[in-house]
Amino acid sequence: MNDHSPNVFDVVIIGAGISGMYQLHKLRGLGLKVIVLEAGTGVGGTWYWNRYPGARFDSESYSYAYSFDQELLDEWDWSEHFAAQPETLRYLNHVADKLDLRRDIRFNARVSAADYDEGDQSWTVTLEDGDRYTARFMVTAIGPLSSPTMPLIPGIDDFKGESFHTGLWPKGPVSFEGKRVAVIGTGATGVQTIQEVAKTAKTLTVFQRRPNWCAPLHNAKITPEEQPALKARYPEIFQRCRETFSCFLHTPDPRSALEVSEAEREAFWEQRYNEPGFGIWQGNFRDVLVDRTANRMLSDFVAKKIRERVNDPAVAELLIPKDHGFGTRRVPLETKYYEVYNQPNVRLVDALSTPIERITPTGLETAEEAFAFDMIIYATGFDAITGSFDRIDIRGEGGQTLKERWKGGPKTFLGVMVEGFPNMFMLVGPHTALGNIPRSIEYNVEWVTGLMAHMRDRDLTFAATTGEAVADWTETVRKAGEGLLSNEVDSWMTGVNRNAGKTERILARYSGSAVAYRERCDAVARDGYRELRLG
Ligand code: NA7
Numbered sequence: 452m453n454d455h456s457p458n459v460f461d462v463v464i465i466g467a468g469i470s471g472m473y474q475l476h477k478l479r480g481l482g483l484k485v486i487v488l489e490a491g492t493g494v495g496g497t498w499y500w501n502r503y504p505g506a507r508f509d510s511e512s513y514s515y516a517y518s519f520d521q522e523l524l525d526e527w528d529w530s531e532h533f534a535a536q537p538e539t540l541r542y543l544n545h546v547a548d549k550l551d552l553r554r555d556i557r558f559n560a561r562v563s564a565a566d567y568d569e570g571d572q573s574w575t576v577t578l579e580d581g582d583r584y585t586a587r588f589m590v591t592a593i594g595p596l597s598s599p600t601m602p603l604i605p606g607i608d609d610f611k612g613e614s615f616h617t618g619l620w621p622k623g624p625v626s627f628e629g630k631r632v633a634v635i636g637t638g639a640t641g642v643q644t645i646q647e648v649a650k651t652a653k654t655l656t657v658f659q660r661r662p663n664w665c666a667p668l669h670n671a672k673i674t675p676e677e678q679p680a681l682k683a684r685y686p687e688i689f690q691r692c693r694e695t696f697s698c699f700l701h702t703p704d705p706r707s708a709l710e711v712s713e714a715e716r717e718a719f720w721e722q723r724y725n726e727p728g729f730g731i732w733q734g735n736f737r738d739v740l741v742d743r744t745a746n747r748m749l750s751d752f753v754a755k756k757i758r759e760r761v762n763d764p765a766v767a768e769l770l771i772p773k774d775h776g777f778g779t780r781r782v783p784l785e786t787k788y789y790e791v792y793n794q795p796n797v798r799l800v801d802a803l804s805t806p807i808e809r810i811t812p813t814g815l816e817t818a819e820e821a822f823a824f825d826m827i828i829y830a831t832g833f834d835a836i837t838g839s840f841d842r843i844d845i846r847g848e849g850g851q852t853l854k855e856r857w858k859g860g861p862k863t864f865l866g867v868m869v870e871g872f873p874n875m876f877m878l879v880g881p882h883t884a885l886g887n888i889p890r891s892i893e894y895n896v897e898w899v900t901g902l903m904a905h906m907r908d909r910d911l912t913f914a915a916t917t918g919e920a921v922a923d924w925t926e927t928v929r930k931a932g933e934g935l936l937s938n939e940v941d942s943w944m945t946g947v948n949r950n951a952g953k954t955e956r957i958l959a960r961y962s963g964s965a966v967a968y969r970e971r972c973d974a975v976a977r978d979g980y981r982e983l984r985l986g
Contacts, residue, residue: 457583514688840881
């Protein structure tokens with residue numbers, strides 16, 4: 452394909468991660484002609500790109516996998532309660548094989564632009580290499596955390612050693628053995644990376660700007676003897692995910708932290724701290740993420756744990772967040788993360804009081820010190836939620852750009868549709884339920900598939916949302932976020948990423964319950980999609 456004439460399809464899907472793969476499968480089932488355009492050379496999205504050491508689930512493997520295919524559930528054995536990235540990527544490749552997905556995916560296909568043609572009511576998607584694809588419908592499956600950002604530090608290109616961004620980690624092996632390694636960033640990714648690199652690096656220097664509240668993962672192997680019992684529980688596991696607030700196995704305890712005795716509170720928190728997964732964050736007293744007193748008490752509890760685990764009191768203090776309470780940013784789960792700072796080969800540098808001023812050919816410099824490194828790892832995160840949309844020049848009716856339409860924050864109907872951008876559907880777009888993401892993905896995909904089936908059966912070719920519907924959903928999203936302490940804190944969840952020039956907090960995500968989200972979407976479908984403009 453080098454004459455760049457458009458290839459014509461019913462649906463073009465951008466991205467072959469968990470959402471794009473499932474959407475392809477479902478739309479094929481409707482008999483539609485579908486193409487998936489994927490920038491990478493393989494399927495898997497997040498799990499394709501994030502190959503950094505230590506990358507793994509923080510949700511239970513069996514609550515994260517696809518639930519739609521019983522045979523797939525029966526034949527796949529997860530080896531750990533929280534699987535590591537290589538296993539997850541193997542799983543997703545297995546799904547691609549089983550469903551024969553690759554024949555409709557074009558790899559090495561990075562989308563640079565998407566234009567809506569009002570006359571033809573279709574989308575033309577243009578790749579970086581100039582190839583074009585035209586389809587009646589466009590589905591974006593580009594993920595909320597898929598546009599890596601490098602820090603705004605001068606000299607990055609001058610470094611002569613090895614350097615990697617965690618989200619663009621090479622496919623081949625990377626050794627830390629005997630090397631002087633720097634890790635910049637201590638979000639969920641940095642925390643996982645640090646634990647792993649510290650095992651073999653000659654020295655590991657961690658540059659931490661703002662610490663995060665971390666909690667133990669308590670991972671364990673799933674023994675062959677446990678497999679049958681676990682598989683027998685699948686219906687119960689997925690049912691629970693359908694009922695919980697954020698589709699995790701964990702959900703808030705109905706009690707207030709303030710209504711129980713101190714002894715009861717401490718015992719509950721001990722239990723949560725000592726059990727696997729997100730319980731301490733997602734399964735805590737109902738008010739710890741909204742009530743300042745409850746949140747402070749929980750933060751004090753976790754701070755005490757950090758002090759107990761880190762030998763040097765000054766280092767422990769540096770690791771304890773002072774600018775936000777527990778759970779108001781994404782809680783990284785860890786395995787002996789705090790103990791890493793007791794190792795003689797590991798040093799923590801406070802990049803808040805002494806920011807990194809420049810990267811040099813041999814290392815980096817702060818105002819106080821010059822460091823020499825063999826390797827620099829950038830665990831500096833993503834231009835989240837809207838970032839992957841911003842990187843594509845998406846133009847709807849009247850040539851208006853999506854970036855312009857979302858100035859000041861995204862506005863959507865159900866997180867799936869945007870006014871002025873007909874026939875475009877977003878999977879895990881801004882303002883959809885996130886939480887345990889594959890659970891939300893399956894719902895999103897099935898909802899879009901339901902709409903497509905409705906349209907196919909009636910020979911409809913046009914679907915748009917209205918300003919009224921968008922205003923209504925945006926207000927629902929605003930209300931759902933009211934009182935949440937996390938919305939008062941800078942993080943990717945509030946759309947702040949100074950490295951991407953995003954300095955103002957926005958209402959980036961829907962933070963209400965997934966159950967309520969699905970009820971709202973189901974109601975639209977039940978009503979024959981009359982809230983949409985179909986034609
Ligand atoms: P995060 O959570 O956005 O973390 C990025 C980290 O990088 C964070 O600690 C930042 O510090 C740090 N950072 C960014 N720029 C700099 C500079 N210039 N100097 C020092 N430190 C810097 O990204 P992750 O990849 O860890 O996680 C994203 C999500 O992906 C995660 O929550 C999972 O859900 C999956 P800051 O906090 O801004 O001070």
